[in-house]
Amino acid sequence: MERNLTELTNQVYDVLVIGGGIYGATLAREASLCGLSVALVEKNDFGAATSANSLKTIHGGLRYLQNADFKRMRESIHERTTLMRIAPHLIHPLPVLIPTYGHGLKGKEALSVALAVNDLVSCDRNRLLDQQKHIPNGRVISQKKCLELLPGISTQGLTGGAIFHDAQVYNSERLTISFLHSAHQAGASLANYVEVTGLVQNDNRINGVTVTDKLTENQFDIRAKTVINTCGAWGNKILGMVNQQKRWPFGVAKAMNLVTTRPLFEKYAVGITSKNSSADSDAIVNKGSRFLFISPWRGRSMIGTEYAVYSQDPDDFQITEADISQFMAAINQAYPPAKLKREEISFVHGGMLPTTNINSKTGEPILAKHYQIFDHSQTGLLGLISVVGVKYTTARDVAEKVVNYLFKLLGKKSPKSVSSVKSIYGGEIENFTDFLQNAIVEKRSKGLTELSIRRLVYNYGSAYPKVLNYLENPESEWAIVKAEILHAIHQEMAYKLSDVIFRRTELGSAGYPGDETIKFCAEVMSKELSWSSTKLEEEVQQIRNKFGITSAIVASNIPSNFQD
Structure with a gap:
């Protein structure tokens, strides 16, 4: 490329x-x-x-049941299956657990019916040959089991929990x-x-x-x-x-997802009721509140999504400390055992979404649905x-x-689309579990660690050997990072340090990777792209600014073991 x-x-x-x-x-x-x-x-x-601001969830559209919008459900279910088919290294099933309360719309009985309808609407979801991509039927669990899985949740009116599966992007x-x-x-x-x-x-x-x-x-x-x-x-x-x-008759909402330094829940993505309203004028039934989703992601938790009306120039978009504090307060209120502190927020994903109106009662944006x-x-x-x-x-x-x-x-008949069955770059994998295990066995014998192989396969899929073409020393973790950087420069149009840190690799999208990593990556790029010392320092500081770190890294202090 x-x-x-x-x-x-x-x-x-x-x-x-x-x-x-x-x-x-x-x-x-x-x-x-x-x-x-x-x-x-x-x-x-x-x-x-x-596109970089994603909750990393590939939704099957269960929430559209409240609108009886079966068409959107079918579209979402089909596309979830499609993405697992064409990008098997990046899209994986994700179990979701929602506590049930009382015997109304949030109760076990209502959720049990919803899960049964969801299973019926998605009856063809497991036609993929790779069983690792299969989506189990939804089920309800007892109050005792729910408390075992989600210690510390509110027990007032708790009747159990509902478990279903969506899918998650490892690296969007x-x-x-x-x-x-x-x-x-x-x-x-x-x-x-x-x-x-x-x-x-x-x-x-x-x-x-x-x-x-x-x-x-x-x-x-x-x-x-x-x-x-x-x-x-x-x-x-x-x-x-x-x-x-x-012009487009759309407004814009500021959307924010937080990444935490520690996982709040290990196995399940958890839907916790937030006290913020989610009034939906099109809904047949309205819960009067919305869920905060807390998803396990790469050993951390991804929490979202918080929305706010945004009326400024999109070029001036930013997430403020006030935005983060407000969202953290909502999370801690919805799930007090979280006890999140600012220093436990390792990264903030922010983006803008189209809106159709503003909720007159809450002042919250109403997101465009179609x-x-x-x-x-x-x-x-x-x-x-x-x-x-x-x-x-x-x-x-x-x-x-x-x-x-x-x-x-053009007055022509469209060719038959093959995009839903043709693998994307890196997706030539018939069985993900077998592919991963074979890669581990093969490459471990050549000096790579299992952790490095897993990271490469989850990010690059069947294309990971193309990254290793740039590998000079298989026994060095830094050499593997260097190979990723060189691959990004020569094969993926990476021109800035931020391109590599945030979008070609997984180094920075979950939190600050550390001074050593930033210095190393900057030095590799500087040498390959002939940056001046001033350019190198500017690129490093842009990364540190992204994480709210203002003190500069001096390039000449890069340890000698980082040099070629």
């Missing part, structure tokens, strides 16, 4: 995608697999904005990168750090975009028959480049389509619908 800007100027593409998050990535792959020529540009790094940033790898393999031209600064317009048709390479400040045009705007919260900025063009595909020819502008996604799980499905619509515009 190479960043070839010259290639971007040498042809007229069928499709140009603006935005390299999960929706742009799945769309680029889908269109390329269907035989269209595709270009994709992203103004920062791939998947660096909202690598999932986005893997979709882009697959798009590139299918012929797409991709480039990060290329910002769209204008739309090329002739009369009432968009014929491409004007862009600036943020690494060199060079400007050029990219021509395309259709431009697709998948910029999320930045979507209206793109539309603002066209005079009198209709994706939107808008052809701007309806307002007199040809060649421009905007896509607003609302759910990480169904991004591939939306991409398929967009491509079907493109062929309809």
